[in-house]
Amino acid sequence: MKNIFKFRIILFILPVFLFTCEDNLDEEQELIVLTGQIDYTSEDGAFGALIGAYEKFQSVGWEQIPLLAVRGDDVNAGGLGDQQGFADTDNYIYDNSYWMYNSIFENWSQDILQITSQIESLERFRDGGVNSALIDQYIAECKVLRGFITLELSRLFGDVYKIQTTDQTQIEVLPKDELMVWISTQMDEAIPNLLDVAPSQRTDLPGGITSYTALTVKAMANLEIGNYQNVADATGEIINSNAFQLFDDYYHLFKTDGKLANENILEIQYSDFGQASGENVSHLFAFYGPQNWTAAVPEATSGWGFYEPSFKFIKFMLDRGETVRLETSVLFTDRGIAELQTDPAYATLPSWISNTTRDGDVINDYSRAYQASGKHYLPSMELTSGRTDYGTNKNYTVIRYAEVLLMYAEALTRGATGTAGTADNAVNEVRNRAGLGNLSGVTSDQVMDEKFAELAMEWGIRYHDMVRLEKTEELSYDGRTFTMQKAYLPYPQEQLDQSYILNDYYQSQQNN
Template sequence: MKFLKKTLAYILPAMMILGGTTACSDFIDIDPENKVPEQSVDFTNKSNMYQPVIGVYSKVRTSGMHWANALIMFTRDGDVWSGRTDDQGGAVDFGRHFNYTNSFWALNNVWVTFYEIIRIANSALVSLDGYAQYLTPGSSDYETYEAYCGEVRTLRAWAYYQLVTNFGPIVIYRDNLQTDFRRSNVNAVYDYMLEEDLNYAMDKLPRMRPNQMAHQGAVTAYTAEMLAAKIYLLKEDYAKVETLTDDIINNGGFSLYPDYYNLFKIPGKLCDESLLECQVTDFGNGSGEYIGVDQWFNFQGATLKDPATGTSIAGWNFIGYEPKFVAWADARGETVRAETSFLRAGQLTREGWEVGAASGTSTDCWNGKGYLPYNQMTEGRTEYGANNNVRIFRYSEVLLMNSEAKIRLGKDGDSGYNLVRARAEMPTKTGVTLEDVLDERRMELCSEWCTRYVDLVRTGKAATELGPKGWTVDKTYWPIPSNQLDDLPDLKLDPID
């Protein structure tokens, strides 16, 4: 599917409402995209006002969590690679050798799927404005409308963040009738995300944890603050990073989940550490309706087998760790995070499942953060990771951003750093340095949303760490996919401020 084409075939679906009149008990349980034309919606019925917001969450789940996005996005930091050369070998060229081919299908997939989220978010805001015309400014209903707009804007900004950190200068797609597709430079995109979306969201959304929201797990003002802090980190505005993360720490009521191993499993779903998760549910049933993330978990996992029963869970073996990184973690004395993050061939998990070697793969260690023990699955569900949420933003990163900002500003950054270390059963330190924090981010956030790669680029370390693999400054960002260049000549123009 191509995107951003100047045709009515793409403009008209974008003007479809994201929700109909169907009620739902859980805001993750339907995908109402393109169901009912806007003209047929009764905007006076405010009980349906959340339906457009549901559509955006649904699009995050169905598009943002496409397995190919992680395949190409997560495997270019020198620590993680696709591990397989027999299938989708283009990902190895991208992530391990920085040999970019703009016709590679997964490259276009990243572009399309995140712009789909933006397109649906744009349409949701139009729909919400339809309800707002029947509301009284200042009323509780109007404040609810503003909060719903804040949720949509936060998710839209998150999609822009994925695009700009991967592609650099991109199109700011302000509305779905837009016909100008010239790209904007990176700083202009950062400013747009902050000024258009996140400042609004921080002001209008409830100041609570996602697990406290009426629609449990929905984004909050603190989610928007965390994303804004990540942007200011890229802009090197460390005072803003400190202010935002201080607010989350001092007022958000967040805490580190005490059990790192189960943080990424069913017990850790929507815990007090979560600032953003993509939610999944099987409704507690072993068969029938399932709202999931397609192949997100099983594509990256190893094949596991219960020696006692012969039962197996088959992953695709696509997300592996480089031996050098595993050795680095072991030399640091990592235990808790090593057990959680690494599935090593031939070893047994805590539950007694054997990690199997895989044919056609060149790694012997896979990402354990996607592993879900069989005994945590709903009986009858056997697909790898079934019924688990995808973790996107965690409080541990807030603490580490806060420590980094304070150190860069000449202050004491020990506190947040040591909270993260203590949970991992690692020794605490005094006089924590910037290098300490960056190393902690490397281990704590491994295999999570390109964090390590972005850190290497923003700190100027990419040339040293990735240069021997073929990385150069002009390969900081991916090229625009050939499919898009063929359809939109504007993309070939120099970016604007």
């Protein structure tokens, strides 16, 4: 069976690749063309070109996803560390020279450009006689990856590059709303050429892009611009397919049992190949982990403590009577519990709240934060014997079917018509998995509360929801004051200095 790990090194022998991560997006020498090294008549070579695109998506840096999420009222930056710019961002204080801003803008722009070069490479395989329908499918998968990364970059910075060619004279910066329409159109182009199965059911590339991934990205793009009928249509098609189910155990969905679960519409796959040493394709989950723990497996190392569920989120969950979703989302410390109890309304807590997880890991007090993210936690007992790095061998969940159900419900409560049941049905399916009772006559506010409870600390979903709805009062919490002028991060100064495309656009906006 083919899989993404078997083909990892293909990327480095493709005909077009980026010269260095530091090169300017608009410099002529940025793309290097290698000739005479590729057999364009080879179907395996075409598959390798596709894997090259997946490799760029999989290589997401440890700093990128936290930066997407940290401004949400579900997440706080851990303090007392060497990432003051990250903590400042959490408080809506932006410094466009902060290295994280430049890293995510540059790396994702480069990834989009590289994936586009893979698309152009795949056309050469078509010219070489490789099955045209297969090339159409591979190009469609690349378009979905490119569309998703563009969506996330735009959520962070607003107006960003539209890249659909490596001819850099044709690259432009577009307003966010226009980018969302373009992404939606790209998904429409891709969908007919993609496999009609759940990603987990793919046999050639388990967990790879399918038509349902494209439909979800389309729904996400249309949600950003308030086109609720398009959201309802795309998510309704996913629901009516009956290709997906919610994983029956919310807690274990975010552990090794949840790898390639049929709830996962997109996930980044990692593996240590079941070996105690040697090759290990992994994400640096230490950023999210507690600085100090007594692990059930004594050799297991702790994390860095930079990512903390907010007290606002914890209180919201307690008020709702949440159990498994709160337990899954938060790793409590004794210090955090004591701080929570200083609020008289929470002086008495449910007996199950403890600094010891159900898997026997004790989360000790540490100075950087009061608690840590449970969704980024892998119990030490689940580490492969001999592996000790925090969270290693854990996949990174990107899009879940639960989000599809809640996008569908929101669209209906905001006036769209649906073909996949009622908003009540969609919301209650998510609530029932969490052990909560049914709602009737669901409102938009109730849907947003359900998204808060279900999707907290995942890919900045909460922050982006509040921004698109202009819920400034929700993001003004614990002494912070949020205004819509703070919705997007500023362009990194290094990018403005390097790219005339970006700088010209920025200057034109400043002059308007």
